Amino acid sequence: MRRVIEGKRLVQEFSFQPEKLPIGRPIVQYQRVSTDGQVKASLESLIMQDQKLKERLIKYGWKDIIPIDTDLGMSGQKRRDERKGFPLPYER
Secondary structure, eight states: OOOOOTTOOSSOOOOOOOOOOOTTSOEEEEOOOSOHHHHHHTHHHHHHHHHHHHHHHHHHTOOOEEEEOTTTTOOTTSOGGGOSSTTHHHHO
């Protein structure tokens, strides 16, 4: 049986502390579109996505942004070792 004790709280107060991003370290901006056709058909969209992502990374405080776009036109079903650009961040 629960008792209510005057002056006592039943729930602890919650305080959200956002995680600090490691903005002092380099960050990789990895781009991939599934097929060559998608790259050609939506080149403008791809450029806009690239710019928007870079703007967001800069907004969060990153200065050292490493773009990797060697896997444009590669299927997402390919393994990591089948994509030239995907392992690059792990090699740094």
